[in-house]
Structure formats: structure tokens, C-alpha cells
Amino acid sequence: MDMLVGNTLTRLIFFPTIAALGLVLLARASERTVKVYALVVALVEMFFGLSYAASVFSGGHFVNSSEGPFAWIPGVGIRYHLVADGIAMPLVILTVMLLPLVILGTWTGIEKRWRGYAASMLLLTTGMLGTFLAADVFLFYVFFEVSLVPMYLIIGIWGGERRIYAAVKFFLYTMVGSLLMLVALVYLGWSYAQLSGGTWSFALADLLRVSLPAGPQMWLFLAFALAFAIKVPMFPLHTWLPDAHVEAPTGGSVILAGVLLKMGTYGFLRFALPLFPQAAQEATPWLVALSVIGIVYGALVAWVQVDMKKLVAYSSVAHLGFVMLGLLAFDLVAWQGALLQMINHGLSTGALFFLVGMLYERRHTKKFAEFGGLAKVVPVFAFFLVFSALASVGLPALNGFVGEFLILVGSYKTLTWWAVVATFGVVLAAVYLLKMVAATIWGPLENDANKSLADLNWREITTLVPLCIAMLWIGVAPARFLEPSRPALEATLAAYQARASQPAPAVPTLLPAGSPVQENR
């Protein structure tokens, strides 16, 4: 019980689930009560998250802290083990900060079945936090899967016209990858059992010691990479994303873009790359090519969209391509940029999805053709749209610039020409996002339906202001946000490079414990 009461990771992860069960007691409560309840829970969860972050923040860095391991499924070595470090904590903070904003931002946007919506959001939060904090690969897999069902429901119940198609596509795409990952995971655990004399383990620290021959290693890497590449999503596995984004309700889109996609990049950084270094090394050129294609392709497709939400969705493909490029550069600066860009994308794209949703609530359309000249009628909205778009474009002094700049600088060293091509992605981002801004808020105000639009109310402003503050803050004081994660990234990178520089062994080998690999978890 202590783990649920104290300032612990377990409390952080499972408080939303317990709170979701509490919704059962509100069976006869009014919709307003449910909303207030959800908001209060979200704020408490945010407080838990921030207070935990504060407790592990010392000397300018996030220090590693762990809970467990406790035996969970005996016999096959599955343990309940959570670890918070400099890689996980930023994503955890992003998740708990987005939650209350999502509740607030969709206060009127969700018009039916608020109880179910709140419950789905809270269960989803448990899944997301668990994914980032699990230190047992099996536990990670469970949380990874658990987060699927609430998102399926959110898209399928509260989504747009083609919501069913989008929800099923989202679910099946993710399942395909993750089931193959499960088989690979079992194989890896079995290899460990073979090498360690029959003891099964799925602890990341143990599995990192397993060094497999090139053949099996490549298959396992491909299985992991497929699961994560679908989630990211990397070109050409991205086709579920535009559908899911366009059909999802605003809150779903914000969480999907803000956090769920990061499970993919996080999975690469934490699992796929460190577990199979030689295979990753070999596959890097291909993955880099796909990332850069994703950057350019996402940008070009975003450019030709006539629907605001689709444009933002395709911009996610491009932005996540940058994150992948940074990760595949295997360079500390690029990794710092990639981790920061994961957060940045959550903030700026989250804000853009909120804004599109707010406009949609007023006009029930997301087509550019319906808008134009909105700055005259809704100046506050226009301000936030310009601000978020510029952050997304990568304007200096805003967050997007820092992340993309670090990624490009870091990857220029090792992936020179690819970095050059990716730079065009930045230019293209400016083109399509400014096109969106121009088409909606500038120009003549011609459509009569827009002439009486109400500007943002205080609730909507409250939703957006924290995001904008964060964007500005990261933009002007990036070191404050980069430094806390540096040691964890350094350790992971050093461990990776130590192993990747060696050739793959001819037979499965167990690396000695206490190698640099051990440091990072």
C-alpha cells in the first residue's frame, strides 16, 4: 500500500486508473460534475508528476530512481520494475501536463458520454506513463498494448465521420508491429535463459547483456523496429496516422500526437537501438533514408492539404522524421535535440490541434477555403495560431528551432548529405505552416459565416497559455531543458557505441555484468 500513498512512480501510474474506477460512483452525476471530477483528477495527477520530478531532480540533472523489482509473473522472470531517468522524465512531465489541458480544452468539444471519455483518458494516461517508466521489457510491452484500447475507443466513439475505419486501422497497425515484437521479446528472453543457465529475465539491464549473432539479431531488431516505426510513424508505415488524426476528437489528436507517437521514438531510443546495436548499425542507412523521406514527403503532402487537421497530421510525419534522424545520428548533440524535439512536437502540435478543434467547434469545418481574414474577427485566436505555427516551423527563440537545430548539427557530423536534405524539410515546414496561417487568418474576410465568430474564451486561453509559455521558455533557455537529460543520454549512447563498435559474436554471448551498459539502468 505504501507504494500507492507515497510519492512514488506506482502512485503516479495507477492513480488515474483508480480515479477512473471512481467514475463508476458518479453514474447518476451530471455531466458537469464528471468534467470537474476529471479536471481535478488530472490536476492532482499533474501535481503527482511534478512533485515526483522535483524529488528526482538534483544537481541540475534527473537522477535515476527505481521501484522494484518485484516478482510479477514467476517462472518466466517477469518483474514489476519501474525506473525514472533523464530520458523518461521529460516525457512523463509532458504527459501529466497535457492531461489537464486536454480535459479543459475539450470541455465543450466532447458533447456526449463524458464519463466514458474521462475514463478512457485516465486509463490511457496509465498506459502512457507505464510505457515510459517500465524497466522490464515485458512490462513495457503490457503498458504499450494497454494504451491501445482507450485510444481505440476515443477515436471510435467520439471521432468524426469515418471514425470506425480510423480506429480499426489505428488498432490493427499497432497490433501487427507489437505482436511481432512480442515474439522477438520472447526469443530474447529465451536467449538470456539459455546463456544464464536457465533463469528467465526480461529486465532491460539483463537483456542488454545478451549479444546475439548477426542473423538472429537482425530479425529481432526488425521486429522491434517495425513495432516502433509503425508507432512513430515512419514512412511508409504512416498511413494510419492521417486517418486517426483527422477522425479523432481534439483531445484524442492532442494526446496521440503529443504522447503516443513518442512511444515509438522512445522505444527506438530505449530498446530497439541499445538491445541490437550491430543490427541497428547495419540498418541505420535504410532507416535514415526512410526518416529523411518522411521529412520531405510529410512536408510536401502537408503542403497540398485543403484540410487544416490533415495538414497538422502530415506535419507530424515530418517532425517525427526529424526526431528519428537525430536518434540515428548516434551523436550526443543529435540525441539531445531528438529528445527535446519529442517534447517540442508535443507542445506545438498539441497547441495546433487544440486551435483547429476550437475553430471546428465554431464553424464545423476544417477546410481552408471556408476561412480567410479571421484575424479581424478573432484576434486572440489568430495570435495563438501564429505563435504555435511559428514554434512548429522552428523560428529562433521558440522551442522548435532548438530541437531541429541540434538534430541537424548533430547529424551533419555523421550523416552529412542526409542532414542537408533534411534541412529542406525546415524550409518546407515554413511553407506549409505559413500557408495555413495565411489561408485562415490573413487576407480578406469574405465568408459571411465567419463575420460573427466568437473569439477564444477564457477557458480556451487557459488551455493554450501554458503550452505557449513552455514553447517560449524552451526557446529562450534551452540549456535548462537539455541539461537534466544529458547524463542519461550520454550513458545510453556510450553503452551503445561500446557494443556497436564490436562485431556481432558468432554465437550468442552474455556480456559481463557491470559493463557500461549497466550504468544506464
Next chain:
Amino acid sequence: MNATDLQSIAPELTLALAGCLLLLLEAFTPKIRESFTALSVAAGLFAGWQVLGLADGASFGGLIVANRWTAAGSLVTLVSMVLCFLASHAFLKREKIFGGEYHAMILWAASGALFLLRGQELLTIFVALELLSVALYALAAYNRKDSHGSEAAVKYFLMGAFASAFVLYGIALLYGSTGSTRLDVIAERFGSGQASPVIGVLGVLLLIAGFGFKMSLVPFHAWAPDTYQGAPSPFVAFLSVAPKAASVIVLIHVLRTVFPSALATDWSPIIATLAALSMIAGNLMALVQKDIKRMLAYSGIGHMGYVLIPLATLDAGSWQPVLVYLVAYALMNAGAFGLISMLYARSREQHLISELSGWGHRFPLLAACLTVCMLSLGGIPPTIGFLGKYLTFVHAVSHGQVWLALVGVGTSLLGVFYYLRVVYYLYMKDEVAEPTGLAIDFWGRTAAVAAALGILALGMFPARLLEWLLGQN
């Protein structure tokens, strides 16, 4: 036979005597009929308690065995039986066919299933199989006003009779080649080379085919969809679990005796092929079903394929994945059929999935339970269904059968697709059917909640169950 022997079959005796008692009550005090549900549930729970108290070891001179594995198999049977009784109450009342013979026959069938999975001698196994089967044939046609039920029962009976004949012929061949019907003696004779391997192989093949019928493995599956569709829905909760579970355990007993012996045939490819065929065909056919009972029948064929995976490389380590899978299957499949019996008005030929449209919002509790069952059937964590699949795949991978694990994974994906369709109709469509004439009562809700909680609790906290199963050697 002595007192210890009688004690060793206490659960079976409880069930059989409870059946007799209910039949007498039905004859002499028909007015208290409505208490039969409670009585039979109590008998089931009491038998379960007795199962847990059984001393390990053989009795009746080695004809019957008791250990944790048979105990787990017995509990699987009893869980499906209790869920079946709970779900039956309102259904039988609505159909105006409430009678003691229904409960009595199910109790006897359960007694047969318990004997079957504990039998160590082929004639004991055969008699137990018949006790189980004959009761099931009659029960499939229990709703005598419903012609579909009679059709279902006849199909089931004809196919079942074939299966019994196969089993009997297999027994005869094994007896002919070894001179014994006791599994341990048969194993010994084969081991020492005293018996004719050719006839022995044929005998074992016939036994696999016969129990393959009962398990509805491909290619012996054809009866299952028609029978499930026509039989009373709550009864299918029992029909789709107990005979399958008992048959799997008998197969393990039979195969374990012949596997290590000098029989020339390597059994792995045969079992692996049956498993793969069942997984692929069952899931593919379930994909195109519009009727939820047929869908679950086909998916049940697929599930037996998963159960069979660890049997392809049989050792003592096969028990745990098989039994965890069976526990999962009992909760999720019996739970699902119990819910179907509540959520469909009137028994009739079709139970379209689309009729559930929008009921996630009208019946939040039952729909949530059905969703949990579907997620578990689909193998999505944190449910016991996922754990069962996972342990199965672990067994396959660690015994060099990665391809079987990959087939299992691929077909699981198909499963996710059609199980999610139920969730989709429940929550994402507008209502099409009138919510009238449904047989929902306290008993049924209890069954639904118990199944759903069991699925989640065992999925999240499986340690006790797994340790208990591992404790047996």
C-alpha cells in the same frame, strides 16, 4: 475399492449425487424449482472446494489420478459449469423450460468431465467420455420447442458418435497390441519393445482423432458452429469449455505415455499441424461470421489450436501454459456465452453481432464485461487471455518451434480484428434492436461480473495461480 478410493472421487460423487437430488426435487417438489440454480451453484462450489482438498496420487489401483494439473482441469470445468448455471436462470425462465433435468444433466456431464480428465485407464476414460457426451447430446436439444436446437443436437450426436467410435477403435487397437488398457502398462510395453508399434501408432492416431472431434480441432471441427448456434446459449458456456478442456488433458495423458517410448513415429509434426490448421482455419472462418455464436465457435476452434501448441513438444513444462490457457478460456468463453444468452432476446437461429449496436451505453455493466471477455479472447493485456497466449508462445519458442509461435501471432491478429468488431458494435453504433425480452437478472449479472473480474484479476496478479501450477512435478 475402499474408503480412500471413495474419498478420492468426492468431487465427482458430489456432482452426481447433486444431480440425482435435483431430479428427485423436480419430481416431488416442483414448486421450489427456482432454487435449483442456487443449489447447483452450491454443489459446484462445494465440489471445487473438494477438488482443492484432494490428496495427490493414484486411487482405484491406478485408474484415477489426482494432482494439481487434474485439479486445475477440474476447476476449469467447474468454473464453466457455475457460469453456465448462473447465466441459465433467467434464460430458462424466459423460455419456460426451467426444470431439474437441465441442472441434473449438466451436473452429470461435469462429473463425467472430471472423471475423464483424471482417468489413467482407457476404459475408464471411455466410460467417462460417454457419461459426458450423452448428457451433452440431450442438453443440446433441451429447448424442445426450438427446432434449431434439435437440429444442432442431431448433428452433434452424429459427429459425437463417430468420435466415440474412433476412440473405442483406438482403445481396441492399443489393447490388441499391448494387452492392457492401462496407460502406464501400455507405455511400459511399448518401451520394452513387447508391443507391435504399427498397430500402436494407429491406435494413438485414432485416439487423437476422437478427442480432436471433442476439442473441435480442424479437420474434425465441422459440428461446432452448427451445434453452438442451435443449442441454448447459456448451455454453450459449458459445452464450449468442459469437453474441450477434459479432452486436452486426456490427450496429454495419452501422449505422455507414448511420447518417450520406442514408438517409431515422431508425434510433434502431427500435433503441430493440427494446431496450425486449427489456428489458421478457425480464425479465418471466424473473421467472416456475422453471427456472434458462430464467430465464437470458429474462434474456439482457433483457441484449441493455441492450447495444442505446447503439446507438440510435450514435456512436464507443457502443463502450465495449457492449463493457464484453459483457465483463461473457461472464464472468457463461458463469460461471453453467458452474456450472449442475456443480451439476445428469444432463442432463434440468428444472433447477429449487429444487434448489439449501441448497447454499450444502454447496458454499461454487461457491455463492459463483454468487452473484457472480447479483449481477453483477443489476447490483449492485462487479461488472463494474454497471459495464456504468452506462456504458450514462450513454450513454443523455447522448444525450437518459433514457426508455431509466429502462426499463433499472425492468427491472433485476425482474432483481434473480429473480437474488436463486437466492441465496435457495442460502443460505436446506434441502437437497432429493441431492448425488450432480454433475460437479464441478478444471477446473470453475477456471472458476467465474476468472469470479467476473474479475467482481469488473474491477468494482473497471476503469481499465485502460476506458482500453484508449478508446484506439481
